[in-house]
Amino acid sequence: MKRDKAYLIGVDIGTQGTKAAVFDEGMRMLGTGFRPSNLISPEPGVVWQEPLEMLEECCQAIREAVEQSGIDPTLVAAVGLDGQMAGIMGIDRDGEASTCYDSWLDMRCRPQMEHMNRTAGKRIIELSGGPATFVHGPKILWWKENHPEAYRNTARFVLPHAYIVGRLCGLDAQQAYFDYTHLHFSCLADNANKAWSQELLDTFGVDRDKMPRIVSPFEVVGHLQPAFAQRCGLPAGIPMVAGCGDTAASTFGSGMFEAGMMLDIAGTASVLCSVVDRYVPDTRYETMAMMRSPVDGLFLPLAYINGGGMCIRWFRNTLTGEPMADYDTLQAEAARLPCGSEGLIFIPHFSGRVLPNDPYLKGSYLGLDFKHTRGHLYRAVLEGIAYEYSYYRSVLKQLHPAMAFDRLLSVGGGANSALFSQIKADVLGVEVSTLQLGETALIGSAVIAGMGTGVLSDYAGPIRQAIQPGDTFRRDAAAHDRYAPYVEAYLTAMDTLSGLYRRLPALGKA
Numbered sequence: 001m002k003r004d005k006a007y008l009i010g011v012d013i014g015t016q017g018t019k020a021a022v023f024d025e026g027m028r029m030l031g032t033g034f035r036p037s038n039l040i041s042p043e044p045g046v047v048w049q050e051p052l053e054m055l056e057e058c059c060q061a062i063r064e065a066v067e068q069s070g071i072d073p074t075l076v077a078a079v080g081l082d083g084q085m086a087g088i089m090g091i092d093r094d095g096e097a098s099t100c101y102d103s104w105l106d107m108r109c110r111p112q113m114e115h116m117n118r119t120a121g122k123r124i125i126e127l128s129g130g131p132a133t134f135v136h137g138p139k140i141l142w143w144k145e146n147h148p149e150a151y152r153n154t155a156r157f158v159l160p161h162a163y164i165v166g167r168l169c170g171l172d173a174q175q176a177y178f179d180y181t182h183l184h185f186s187c188l189a190d191n192a193n194k195a196w197s198q199e200l201l202d203t204f205g206v207d208r209d210k211m212p213r214i215v216s217p218f219e220v221v222g223h224l225q226p227a228f229a230q231r232c233g234l235p236a237g238i239p240m241v242a243g244c245g246d247t248a249a250s251t252f253g254s255g256m257f258e259a260g261m262m263l264d265i266a267g268t269a270s271v272l273c274s275v276v277d278r279y280v281p282d283t284r285y286e287t288m289a290m291m292r293s294p295v296d297g298l299f300l301p302l303a304y305i306n307g308g309g310m311c312i313r314w315f316r317n318t319l320t321g322e323p324m325a326d327y328d329t330l331q332a333e334a335a336r337l338p339c340g341s342e343g344l345i346f347i348p349h350f351s352g353r354v355l356p357n358d359p360y361l362k363g364s365y366l367g368l369d370f371k372h373t374r375g376h377l378y379r380a381v382l383e384g385i386a387y388e389y390s391y392y393r394s395v396l397k398q399l400h401p402a403m404a405f406d407r408l409l410s411v412g413g414g415a416n417s418a419l420f421s422q423i424k425a426d427v428l429g430v431e432v433s434t435l436q437l438g439e440t441a442l443i444g445s446a447v448i449a450g451m452g453t454g455v456l457s458d459y460a461g462p463i464r465q466a467i468q469p470g471d472t473f474r475r476d477a478a479a480h481d482r483y484a485p486y487v488e489a490y491l492t493a494m495d496t497l498s499g500l501y502r503r504l505p506a507l508g509k510a
Helices: 051-069 110-128 136-146 148-153 160-169 180-185 198-204 226-232 246-253 308-319 327-335 374-399 418-428 440-453 460-466 477-503
Strands: 007-013 017-024 029-036 076-083 089-091 156-158 177-179 213-215 220-223 239-241 262-266 270-274 289-292 299-305 345-347 364-366 407-411 431-435 469-473
Touching (some): 007 160, 007 246, 007 440, 017 440, 029 051, 051 076, 051 160, 051 226, 076 246, 110 180, 110 198, 136 198, 156 160, 160 177, 160 226, 160 239, 177 180, 180 213, 180 289, 239 440, 246 262, 246 270, 246 289, 246 440, 246 460, 262 374, 270 374, 299 308, 299 374, 308 374, 327 374, 327 418, 407 418, 418 469, 418 477, 440 460
Parallel strands (some): 007 076, 407 431
Antiparallel strands (some): 017 029, 089 156, 220 239, 262 270, 270 299, 289 299, 431 469
């Protein structure tokens, strides 16, 4: 029976922290909560999180959002979670964590990644939709080879949001799930058919029983249990949907429903994705991973810089002195400079290039001169990310020649920078638009929860109502022409630097 008034909660388990928000049926945000993540990184290339900490952060964020909203908690109709996509963790038979959360930023599985690519690289892309990088398949093999006892004790490998939903709902391993928006990162799936690939499982010796059932993000998978309900400030029994990946939630919550649209998720990772209505695995360029949209039948080809947004924060925190400069000051300094930062090029791949995969590449400044100032260095970081995006778009146009890919919607923290948006418009030669409300993952997860439980009868209307347009940045044709040789030089520089780092093991180490 439909209630006279119902509220929805969306939760986004991101890299830097967990956010929660309460929405009414008109998708007005009524209250929010946030808890920072504890990323454990004892040495470069090693990053994990403790699952119990992630669970507690989720409960606290939900409680804060509910309290701030001032609503009657008994009127919450459903909860939806999304989470980090390329990392993986294990659970035992009871649904408890059997491993830590092996973050998408962790690079220890490089040998397993290289083994998978040597053995069946093209076939992995053809079947799963994405190449073997620092994602699920190599990470699972890393656990099997380096921690065999933990591997044996793992009943299922799951995504972090699925682990948390499982705990909140009291699910065991038999009830564990893997939503289909993550299949392109698995290296073990038949993405086109939403199934596990027995061929790939056999090729790499992964036990089929350790892979959970594949579900739709909209499926109701359980109900909030009393012990956790109290910690979340909610009544027990609230239905919870399977949810999806954070990037998938952001695209869904941004209204990415039309083929040919492009989306820039300018967050911790810099993600460029688009919308197509056919499964076209990128076996030629090995660049675009075929993520499924929560909307069954649509695909979201994507590529990303592993920590692109982190490069911007690194620059501010590390190279701007004490006290560190604020972003407004840095933008003002950079905005006065010409396209191309007067011959300065920045390579943003501090953790290796993900797509196309090159784990040996590192971050770099090229062309430094005595004339270069702090503003030059900052602008070059923004331009380097845009140069990478330009390559991604060129691949999209090769794979889908009938589509123009001439509109780019930008969300996330980076979308707040007018300079960054204009640089992207000029480098890519497209129109860039922003949204007034940037929490698109939270909107997406809340709408998925509402659709899965029948609170909402339509997803497009509420999402379009929630996302009010922001600013629009049109390309400057002259600036686009000036940037063209810089894009070419950027791509040439990466090829050269990769060979250098391969020859210098001390520098090439993660």
